[in-house]
Amino acid sequence: MPQRFEVPKDQLPALLQAMPKAELHMHIEGSLEPELIFALAQRNGVALRYPSVEALRAAYAFTDLQSFLDIYYAGASVLLTEQDFDDMAWAYLLKAKADNVVHTEMFFDPQTHTERGVPFEVVIKGLSRACDRAQAELGVSASLIMCFLRHLSEDAALKTLAEALPYRQYFIGVGLDSSESGHPPEKFARVFAQCKALGLHLVAHAGEEGPPAYILAALDVLHVERIDHGVRCLEDLKLVERLAQQGTALTVCPLSNIKLCVFKTMPEHNLKTLLDHGIKVTINSDDPAYFGGYINQNFLATFAGLDLDASDAYTLARNSFEASFVPDTVKQVWIAQLDSAFAPFAS
Numbered sequence: 468m469p470q471r472f473e474v475p476k477d478q479l480p481a482l483l484q485a486m487p488k489a490e491l492h493m494h495i496e497g498s499l500e501p502e503l504i505f506a507l508a509q510r511n512g513v514a515l516r517y518p519s520v521e522a523l524r525a526a527y528a529f530t531d532l533q534s535f536l537d538i539y540y541a542g543a544s545v546l547l548t549e550q551d552f553d554d555m556a557w558a559y560l561l562k563a564k565a566d567n568v569v570h571t572e573m574f575f576d577p578q579t580h581t582e583r584g585v586p587f588e589v590v591i592k593g594l595s596r597a598c599d600r601a602q603a604e605l606g607v608s609a610s611l612i613m614c615f616l617r618h619l620s621e622d623a624a625l626k627t628l629a630e631a632l633p634y635r636q637y638f639i640g641v642g643l644d645s646s647e648s649g650h651p652p653e654k655f656a657r658v659f660a661q662c663k664a665l666g667l668h669l670v671a672h673a674g675e676e677g678p679p680a681y682i683l684a685a686l687d688v689l690h691v692e693r694i695d696h697g698v699r700c701l702e703d704l705k706l707v708e709r710l711a712q713q714g715t716a717l718t719v720c721p722l723s724n725i726k727l728c729v730f731k732t733m734p735e736h737n738l739k740t741l742l743d744h745g746i747k748v749t750i751n752s753d754d755p756a757y758f759g760g761y762i763n764q765n766f767l768a769t770f771a772g773l774d775l776d777a778s779d780a781y782t783l784a785r786n787s788f789e790a791s792f793v794p795d796t797v798k799q800v801w802i803a804q805l806d807s808a809f810a811p812f813a814s
């Protein structure tokens with residue numbers, strides 16, 4: 468039985484912001500704010516196509532995933548040194564702390580950097596330095612998931628995995644991101660099999676723009692533990708039933724889906740329907756610097772657009788802990804904190 472809570476409507480936004488939560492789907496390169504892009508470009512002598520912060524921000528009008536990715540990869544071109552990666556991740560982790568994120572599993576795209584000649588070691592050391600500092604200074608638990616770019620070949624992914632192996636202790640799992648259409652999960656079967664054998668956690672973007680068949684392939688061919696996005700599962704009710712029955716989490720990113728025109732408006736988003744089907748849905752920010760908000764803004768916009776209530780808030784936050792890749796004992800500590808935050812509202 469789902470737990471029920473009642474909160475006066477005007478107090479719900481404060482509870483959404485204050486409740487402890489985990490973030491399971493965010494790309495650290497997607498947290499690069501235009502101001503930081505310009506500061507790093509100046510620090511590193513990198514030329515940008517846009518004359519000002521305002522001009523860059525004005526270009527953030529996307530029509531689909533690819534139109535976003537083109538700008539996102541250009542933005543990442545300012546990252547060159549360990550300090551740059553540390554600064555980027557630290558800026559995000561401060562925002563996460565402010566949003567009462569107690570645990571975050573951050574994606575990074577090494578190939579975006581190694582293809583430009585930035586060594587893998589520079590990327591991973593800079594990011595992990597910020598993660599360590601977040602635990603020590605903010606009490607925020609932060610881990611890294613290495614994503615393979617699906618528009619590149621599987622051989623390129625295998626080469627990246629080989630490069631990453633000396634740094635195995637710095638990341639907890641692997642994912643699959645970038646242009647979805649035309650790049651089905653099957654393309655990465657061998658590299659995911661190797662990652663599984665290494666004991667890495669496995670996730671993949673599927674069913675963001677791609678069809679439900681990509682979600683099935685991510686489950687059955689790649690053997691992923693969570694599906695990133697997955698919103699197109701509703702086109703296959705057998706798949707919906709399976710996801711609900713297995714307890715496979717979907718890391719949904721509502722503001723991203725609106726910005727990339729997966730849904731026209733928030734009231735048309737299918738997150739509530741997914742919840743009603745019993746799917747373990749979580750709310751995440753994806754690329755917060757590009758899509759108009761960090762995790763709490765995603766919660767606020769989704770709750771306003773879909774008229775969700777306090778019981779949904781509890782379910783979504785609890786799902787974020789249950790679907791995280793931490794030991795059960797740690798999950799229980801955070802769920803107990805969540806229970807305390809909601810105890811005054813139990814009905």
Ligand code: ADE
Nearest residue numbers: 494644645646672753754
């Ligand atoms: N890389 C960064 N954001 C992404 C998204 N929403 N989908 C696929 N790849 C991405």
Ligand code: ZN
Nearest residue numbers: 494644695753
């Ligand atoms: Zn994503």
